[in-house]
Amino acid sequence: MTTYNLKNTLNALSNADNQQAIKGIMRGIERESLRINHDGSISKQAHPQGVGCALTNGHITTDFSESLLEFITPVSESSTQTLQQLKDLQKFTLEHMGDELLWPISMPCFINHQDDIVLAQFGDSNVGKMKTLYREGLKNRYGSMMQAIAGVHFNISFPQTLWQSLHSLKQSNAKLEDFISDSYLALIRNFKRELWLISYMFGASPALCSSFLQGRKSDLPFKKLGKGTLYLEVGTALRLGNLGYTNSAQSSLRVMYNSLDEYVAGLKKAINTPSDIYGSIDDYTSATPKQLNKNILQIENEFYSPIRPKRNAKNGETPTDALLRAGIEYIEIRALDVNPFSEVGIDLEQIHFLDVFLTYCLLKDSAPMDWQEQTRSTENLDTVVNQGREQGLMLNFNNEQRSLESWGDEIFSQLSDVAQWMDIAYDVDYYSNTIKRMATWIHDPALTYSGRYVEQLKASGLDNGHFALSLAQKYKQSHETASYTEFSKSWLEQQAAESYQAQKAIEQADKQSFTAFLDTYFRVC
Template sequence: MTLNFQQRLDIITTKSDSLVGFGRGIEREALRIKPDGKLSETPHPYAFGSALCHDSITTDFAESLLEFITPVAKDVHQLFDYLNDIHHYVACHLENNEALWPISMPCYVQSEENVELAQYGKSNIGTMKTTYRQGLKNRYGSMMQIISGVHYNFSLPASFWPTWSEIHQSELTGNEAQSAGYLGLIRNYFRYGWVIPYLFGASPALCKSFLQGKKSDFNFKEVGKGTIYLPYATSLRLSDLGYTNSAQSSLNICYNSVDNYIASVHKALHKKASQFEKLGIKNGDEYIQLNDNVLQIENELYASIRPKRVTKNLETPSQALNARGIEYVEIRSLDVNPFCKLGITEEQVNFLDSIFNLVCD
């Protein structure tokens, strides 16, 4: 028997305690820039520690693209205290009068060759991470890869999932119920997630250097010295000009079950791509890319939302999901908010929490 809306609401009302204690985490990216507004070309500052090992301050694609990672917080104020502390430390230890670029689309970059790939040392995993980024550079170009964003990680408390099973009249329990619930959330997010860039899109303009002299089909207008924009754009970062991958358009990643999701990701990991085969894998002793498949590794799957599980040592994301199910979801469609120093506001987080409660299938 399927319960109607009022019956579901009655269950939630009587068990409202099961919705206390959301887990939240933020990953915020930001480019380091020189005082003249151009991209920094200096190495990752020593004061920030090892980009490979640091829990809170690392790099993404480039040495100049910082990524700040908060611990999981059960309270929104605590979450922003974490993020503010990371920002404060970084701001105090930036070198050469550098600053953080406050928007998603990159600052002035004279040439893609000025973008230094992130370096992680000589260990096997460090070498692999840099080689993976070399593949991204050769596949898509460095300009796309230094676009910044904010990722929001969200989890419901363990006490919620028995309530979810009751609402859905499901016999699933434990990790199986939790995974099924998160997959329902993901499917609904694909239906209604457009509201996030609609309300919070903050990249309607970009520096002309982003195009690197290439022509665009967009009917841009120009303002100031070298800034172009679309009058009704919300998020160029999420447009065909931004952080996208046409090679993945036919992958058909399936979110009906954990097994379906893992199988479709593994298929993509072993699917050849003619445009990447032409690049080759090595040039002499130097790697061009990790492999010539559609995805070099699972992280290359560009999606606005991902099912996630904290991995153990030497474990891939799919192995973690297969062993222990989905632990949380990662939302990847947030532009950096240029009107606040942290790139995201408490108001946005509260809105996202409300959305996730509504779309939790």
């Protein structure tokens, strides 16, 4: 039997029967952005009324706080369409924000105190109150400052034609649904092994406002700029490091990705295991609750991971139960900083790279990943987060030291092969051109997002906050002069109006008390 490593798999997929199998990749984007005042401070105003209800508008909502907007595109086969939809959503929202702006970077603006970050409100329904109480729990567990960090989530699913071709080529005896889930998990393992590359290429948060630390000391080798800017000279993505979306309390959670049952079991254990750390915080059974419950994770979404297997859940269904019901449907990439060089937070070339990189992660061999290997991958990420642009940087490759340049060159050589195959399938040349151009970044860190950001920040002579504010003003002007292309203004207004009707219907349908509602919810979980 043929061993289907990356080269053999690409050769097999290049025959006439399978050449078009990759066509039909579907994508969706979720972009987060803080609303800020014209002076660069965080907005304390409520969610803009004109854009609809945060609970029920599927395209414009909030994340942790009232000021942290989230723009969600529909699923689309066209990357260009997705970016235009994202642009329309942001243009429409800005029109309802007065003189407020959208913060164009991941690390937050100047925030005097965490109480300036107003928790997101979702109305008086039980599900709405649950969402706010969950956020109250996040605040009391980790502090609100961490929750003010913004990112971009990239969702991708591969076409049924590819799954059928791979299922046949690998002579799998598994049901197609199980084969797809196993293949997505193989992708996740490879992604985690080489996640450091995403941080190196697209990390764009090497600087922050000192207010973010709230007086805490840091062991990171920060340099100072202006009145209150701290930055890492060779760092890449503070958002992905110990100052960002990490949770030391979760470090003991051994959530593994070698099978769907193993992954689900790891998460379910975390949401049903009492926490030694958070046990003293009042939960929903108290008169004045400060968190949903006293477990290690309140709900599954609290698990901070740079990549997640996903399936659209039915009403009342938890994410893991949806996975168990019908397998993995798509993958959510959560490791992207907001791109400060794009008015919508991500650009077309990034999407082209991610298409190739994730296809490569899917098609290449992916052995089971034990906890020690997961730990090594996290250590490599931390190394690149803090010093990724340092010349001669060494990483841990199978328990041996290897230079970032050598490992990166090897990855890009294989990405080039994948890109050529995808170009032929799509009858384009942009996949190969993207990989060829970005391959040069491995040996010239000044070309990376973090390299460009630090260079431009220094050249501006501004604090990080004022530099980001200038970008926010520039992008708002661009949105103001642009025309709607994918969504009409009237359609977006209709969505906003319908969202309020939907919220009212949910509130009127409630028959249980909030406590009884949560009793039922956690009993089912």
